[in-house]
Amino acid sequence: MLIAVVLAVVAGLGLIGWYTARAKARLLYTGRGSMRATANYHGLHLALWIAIPALIAFAVWTAVSPGLVNEAVLADPAAQMLPASDMERASILAEARAVASDPSTVAFNPLANRLAEPMRSAQTQFGFIGIALVLICALAGGGYAWTRIRADFPARSRVERGIMLLLLAASLIAILTTVGIVASLVFETALFFRDVSPWSFLTGTHWSPGNAIGADIDDNFGAVPLFWGTIYIGAIIAMIIAIPLGLMSAIYLTQYADAKVRRWTKPALEILAGVPTVVYGYFAALTIAPAIRDFAASLGYQNPSTESALAAGLVMGVMIIPFVSSMADDSIAAVPRAMSDGSLAMGATRSETIKKVVLPAALPGIVAGVMLAVSRAIGETMIVVMAAGATARLTADPLASMTTVTYQIVQMLTGDQEFDSPKTLSAFALGLVLFIVTLILNIIALRVVKRFREAYE
Amino acid sequence: MSSTFQSDAFMQRLAKRHAAEKRFRLLGLGAIVLSLGFLALLLFIMLKNGLAGIDWQFLSGSDSTEASVAGVWGAAKGSLLTMIVTLAISFPLGVCAAIYLEEFAPRTRWIEWVEVSINNLAAVPSIIFGLLGLAVFINTFQMPRSAPLVGGLTLALMTMPVIVISGRNAIKAVPPSIRDAALAVGASEVQTVFHHVLPLALPGILTGTIIGMARALGETAPLLMIGMRAFVASPPDGFTDPSTVLPMQIFLWSDEIDRAFVVNTSAAIIVLLVFLMAMNGLAIYLRNKFEVRW
Numbered sequence: 001m002l003i004a005v006v007l008a009v010v011a012g013l014g015l016i017g018w019y020t021a022r023a024k025a026r027l028l029y030t031g032r033g034s035m036r037a038t039a040n041y042h043g044l045h046l047a048l049w050i051a052i053p054a055l056i057a058f059a060v061w062t063a064v065s066p067g068l069v070n071e072a073v074l075a076d077p078a079a080q081m082l083p084a085s086d087m088e089r090a091s092i093l094a095e096a097r098a099v100a101s102d103p104s105t106v107a108f109n110p111l112a113n114r115l116a117e118p119m120r121s122a123q124t125q126f127g128f129i130g131i132a133l134v135l136i137c138a139l140a141g142g143g144y145a146w147t148r149i150r151a152d153f154p155a156r157s158r159v160e161r162g163i164m165l166l167l168l169a170a171s172l173i174a175i176l177t178t179v180g181i182v183a184s185l186v187f188e189t190a191l192f193f194r195d196v197s198p199w200s201f202l203t204g205t206h207w208s209p210g211n212a213i214g215a216d217i218d219d220n221f222g223a224v225p226l227f228w229g230t231i232y233i234g235a236i237i238a239m240i241i242a243i244p245l246g247l248m249s250a251i252y253l254t255q256y257a258d259a260k261v262r263r264w265t266k267p268a269l270e271i272l273a274g275v276p277t278v279v280y281g282y283f284a285a286l287t288i289a290p291a292i293r294d295f296a297a298s299l300g301y302q303n304p305s306t307e308s309a310l311a312a313g314l315v316m317g318v319m320i321i322p323f324v325s326s327m328a329d330d331s332i333a334a335v336p337r338a339m340s341d342g343s344l345a346m347g348a349t350r351s352e353t354i355k356k357v358v359l360p361a362a363l364p365g366i367v368a369g370v371m372l373a374v375s376r377a378i379g380e381t382m383i384v385v386m387a388a389g390a391t392a393r394l395t396a397d398p399l400a401s402m403t404t405v406t407y408q409i410v411q412m413l414t415g416d417q418e419f420d421s422p423k424t425l426s427a428f429a430l431g432l433v434l435f436i437v438t439l440i441l442n443i444i445a446l447r448v449v450k451r452f453r454e455a456y457e
Numbered sequence: 458m459s460s461t462f463q464s465d466a467f468m469q470r471l472a473k474r475h476a477a478e479k480r481f482r483l484l485g486l487g488a489i490v491l492s493l494g495f496l497a498l499l500l501f502i503m504l505k506n507g508l509a510g511i512d513w514q515f516l517s518g519s520d521s522t523e524a525s526v527a528g529v530w531g532a533a534k535g536s537l538l539t540m541i542v543t544l545a546i547s548f549p550l551g552v553c554a555a556i557y558l559e560e561f562a563p564r565t566r567w568i569e570w571v572e573v574s575i576n577n578l579a580a581v582p583s584i585i586f587g588l589l590g591l592a593v594f595i596n597t598f599q600m601p602r603s604a605p606l607v608g609g610l611t612l613a614l615m616t617m618p619v620i621v622i623s624g625r626n627a628i629k630a631v632p633p634s635i636r637d638a639a640l641a642v643g644a645s646e647v648q649t650v651f652h653h654v655l656p657l658a659l660p661g662i663l664t665g666t667i668i669g670m671a672r673a674l675g676e677t678a679p680l681l682m683i684g685m686r687a688f689v690a691s692p693p694d695g696f697t698d699p700s701t702v703l704p705m706q707i708f709l710w711s712d713e714i715d716r717a718f719v720v721n722t723s724a725a726i727i728v729l730l731v732f733l734m735a736m737n738g739l740a741i742y743l744r745n746k747f748e749v750r751w
Contacts, residue, residue, distance in 0.1 A: 066599060094599075160647040164561065170553030171562070171571050174621070177614050178574040181585060184592035245488045252485025265489060267741075272496050274737060276675025278704040279726050282711045283499050286506075286719070321492050349474055351481035372580065379582020381678035382704075386711060406584050410681055413591065431588045435581065442580045 002127065006134060010054045014047040017142050021046035021149055028151045037155035045155040048162050049145035054138035061130040072122035078114045093119075185435060188428035195422040196221045201429060207392035207403075209412065209423045221426055223433070225392035229402040233313040233388060234377035237398060241317025242377075243370060246324025253325070254332045255354055273322040281386030284315040289387055296399045307389030310398040316383050320373045327369025331362040334456050364455075368448040375441035379434060381406040405430045503730070507723025515724055520689050520706065524717035527710075529725050534692040535605055535685075535700035536674060542609020542696060543616055543673050548666055550613075551620030552655075555662070558621070559628040560650050579618040586615045587682025595683060602684040603699040611683060612673040619672065623665020627658040660747030667740040671733050677704040703729045 022043030029035055070093060073079060082089050095112035100119040148155075193201070197218055204222015249269060253262050289311035296304035335358050343353040359366075389401030390411065412427035518528020554575075562568045590611035594600045600607045631654050639649040680686075685705055693700035701709070703725065710722040 063598075156645065160645060163647055164557075167553045167557035167561065170550045171557045171568075171621075173550055174554060174575045174578060174618065175571055177578060177589070177617075180593055181581070181589045184589055185585075188592060245492055248485045248488035249492060252482070252489055256482055256485055265493070268493055268496070269489070271734075271737075272492065274671065274675075274733060275496075275499070276677070276704050276729060276733070278675070278677045278707050278711075279499070279503075279730070282707060282722060282726065283502065285711060287498075287502055318492070318495050349478040351478045352474070354481070375580060376582075379584065381582070381584045381681075382708065385678075386708070406582070406678070409584060409588070410678070413682055414684075414686070428588060428592070431585055435585050438580065438582055439577060442577055446576060 006058055006131070010051055010058075010134070010138060013054070013138050013142070014051045017050045017145075018043035018047040021146065024146075024149050025155075028149070030151075035151045036153060037157075041155040041159050042149050042153070044159045045148070045162075046142060046145040048159060049141040050138045052162070053141040054134050057137040058130070058134050061133055065126045065130055069119070069122045069126050072126070073115055073118050076115065076118040078111070078118065081111060181435065185428055185432040188425050189432045191420070192422060192425035192429045196426070201426075205394060207408075209426060217422065221422070223405075223430065225394045226403060226405050226408055226430065227433075228394055229309065229388070229392070230378050230404040230406070232396070232398075232402060233309050233384060233404055234316065234380065235374045237310060237313025238317035238320055238377045239370065239374065241314055242320035242324050242373060245317075246321045246373075247328050247366065249321065250325040250328035250332060251354055254329055255350060255358075269322045269325060272318065275319070277319065277380060277382040278386075280315050280319050281382040281384075284311050284383055284387035288315055292399065301399060304399060305389065305401045307387060307401040308399050309388060309402040312384050312388035312402075313398070315387065316377055316380055319380070319383070320377055323373050323376060324369055327372065328362070328366050331365025331369065331452065332358060334365065334453060335361045336456055364448050364452040368445040368452070371441050371445040371448075375438040375445070378404075379406065379438050381410060385410050405434050409434075500730075503723045503726045505723075506719055507721075507725075507727045510720035510724035511727065515721070516728075519691055520701070520709075524713070524715055524721055527718075527721055529703070529706065529721075529728055531689045531692040532701050532703045532706035532725070533728070535689065536702040538605035538693060538696055538700065539608045539612065539680075539702055540670060540674060542606055543612040544666075544670060546610065546613035547616040547620055547669070551617045551666070552624055552662060554617070555621045555624030555628060556650060556655065559625045560654070561646070575618045575621050578614075579622060582678075583615060583676055584678040584682065586611055587679030589614065590679060590683045601697050601699070603687040603701075604685075604697045605693065605700055606696040607683050608680050608685050608702065609696075611679050612676060615676070615679065616669040616673045619669035620662070620666050623668070624658070624662045627661025627665065628654060630661065631657045657749070660743050664740045664744045667736050667743070671736040671740075674702075674736070675704055675729065675733060677702075677708055680705055681708075703732070 022039045025035070025039035025042035029039065073093065073096070074082070082092060092109050092112050092115070095109055096115040096119045099112060099116035100123060195217060200218040201221050201223055203224060204219065205224045206219055206222045207225050208220050210220075253265060257265065285306075289306050289308060292308050292311050292314075293304045293306050296308070339361060340353050340358050343357040344350070348356070384404045384407045388404060388407055390403055390407065391401050392403045392408075393400065395402070409427045409430050412423055412430075514526065515528045517530050518526060519531030521527040554571075558568065558572065558575075562571075590607060594607045594610055595602060635653050635657065636649050639653045640646070644652065680702060685701055686709060687699040687701055688709075689699065689701050707722055707725045707729065710718045710725065
């Protein structure tokens with residue numbers, strides 16, 4: 001493990017640097033007020049100067065070196081026989097890399113075996129260069145900081161400025177992630193739209209990427225059945241379960257239950273939200289789906305399928321219950337007590353107060369909560385993968401098998417096709433649609449929640 | 458007057474309203490009982506199917522095509538390695554970001570963008586993180602497929618916003634008087650935060666971190682995208698070995714045609730749920746033990 005070794009070496013050097021610099025700074029101390037910073041800060045200053053340049057050098061080198069290794073290998077005489085196509089070339093190089101790192105594996109392609117030796121020597125060579133580079137940066141940084149250890153050097157404010165930069169860098173990672181998501185989705189989607197027109201993707205009603213070859217490729221990437229399946233399972237069936245149950249649970253817990261019941265029931269409901277989705281998926285496939293199939297058979301369906309929109313939607317609805325209930329709980333709690341007290345004082349019963357006063361006042365918050373719940377339901381993957389089925393069809397029959405956007409993303413990316421095929425790329429286009437829809441839902445919901453809170457504060 | 462309130466019509470109406478009240482109340486109770494009943498049914502079925510499958514062979518073995526010798530240790534070790542990577546990356550980054558945003562960040566447009574982006578990342582479907590991991594870590598950086606390293610990185614990006622949000626709340630809960638006292642005796646702003654605010658906020662941050670890690674431990678979809686569905690006959694030895702994780706093992710076994718794997722799948726679910734409950738229990742314990750009401 002190269003990374004572990006480098007990190008350990010850098011940490012060790014930093015520790016040594018910190019200790020010696022502190023010792024040196026202590027010698028400078030001649031009495032109260034003789035130094036601008038304590039010895040410890042001089043030590044930290046030096047340690048930062050050792051660690052940060054070294055780690056930056058290591059990061060840069062890790063990003064650059066695979067390319068350099070590949071170039072060195074391609075310069076080898078044996079590499080002249082490599083095929084011209086980039087794709088095949090990359091796969092043979094990857095195989096050679098595997099053989100180089102573990103000689104016991106046998107490559108499928110004989111050329112890869114021959115390239116393994118130059119690959120290994122190039123890797124060793126560049127590995128040493130990299131380690132040397134890291135050490136040089138560490139020592140140069142440390143050397144520079146060493147010359148700064150003087151009584152009038154403001155080591156503390158320098159260290160604090162460094163820490164501040166580190167904190168800033170950490171918070172920029174969040175933006176980097178968002179940018180990374182958008183960039184990678186948009187990039188791959190653009191590649192997809194070179195082959196398939198966006199219009200037929202968004203409005204076509206026939207989805208069978210398996211037959212997508214040649215001129216009629218546009219006709220096989222119509223995603224409307226997927227969108228419909230997603231909405232039907234996630235926004236309709238699941239919500240029919242989750243909204244009444246979640247809302248009524250929240251009402252009962254906030255308005256009727258005494259503190260003791262509430263203390264035990266609320267965490268128990270939250271367990272529902274903590275159960276991994278793969279467990280729900282298995283439960284749906286093992287228990288709910290066969291029960292629904294038997295039910296369908298008893299209704300006189302011919303050959304009901306084991307996978308049905310109802311099974312997936314039902315279980316998904318249960319998964320969403322605690323989500324709806326905690327959002328509703330918050331919104332109901334935010335309604336000023338004076339409002340419900342006023343209603344009760346007029347002689348209304350509790351349920352009348354809830355229905356006519358509390359719920360209307362809490363409605364914006366509840367609606368926002370439902371929107372967040374929908375956004376979570378349509379992005380849910382494992383339940384639909386295990387219980388909803390693969391057939392893309394436009395139907396309103398809850399007992400039929402139906403597919404969703406997330407199911408197809410998984411389907412398109414877990415096979416063994418090459419990465420640039422339209423089939424694989426379609427997963428990214430679907431991902432982009434999903435991302436945009438959930439983003440809009442979230443932004444609207446968060447706005448509504450914020451305005452709603454302000455209204456009662 | 459009294460005749461109005463004792464008229465038959467009035468009494469009937471009142472009885473109706475009280476009946477409606479009772480119905481409404483029962484409806485609420487019914488909703489809770491139904492939800493919890495579903496949870497109980499789920500747990501009961503998993504225990505019924507899986508309890509018989511848990512023995513030493515199952516806990517110490519790795520995946521196999523034979524249901525009776527297949528075990529969960531390989532996947533558990535993969536989960537452990539993945540979680541180590543996730544924790545090592547998301548915890549320091551998340552805490553640093555939370556400190557910066559809560560204590561130091563100037564109110565500029567840039568910082569607003571960071572906040573909006575963190576709040577949205579916390580609600581982005583997990584499968585999108587899988588697509589990011591596939592496009593960036595595997596296709597662009599050429600990292601090995603199916604490795605705990607890549608899985609951990611992907612999950613770290615997903616967990617970080619959770620840690621930032623809970624961290625900010627914990628830091629916000631530390632009263633300003635603590636900061637004022639430290640600043641008044643001459644501490645610098647950085648010293649105030651690292652010596653006084655952070656230690657007081659740490660239990661809250663840890664609680665949020667454990668909850669985020671528990672979510673990451675149960676996550677399957679993003680790992681499916683980066684190919685962590687290897688058939689692992691022996692436990693992975695390092696961060697770059699092909700491996701699988703507990704939820705993925707459940708998914709893989711659930712696909713087996715052999716009915717004998719139902720026992721394995723349910724048993725693996727029990728193991729996973731035990732881990733998750735232990736983590737959540739720890740989080741609740743930490744919260745109760747160290748929570749300070751100011």
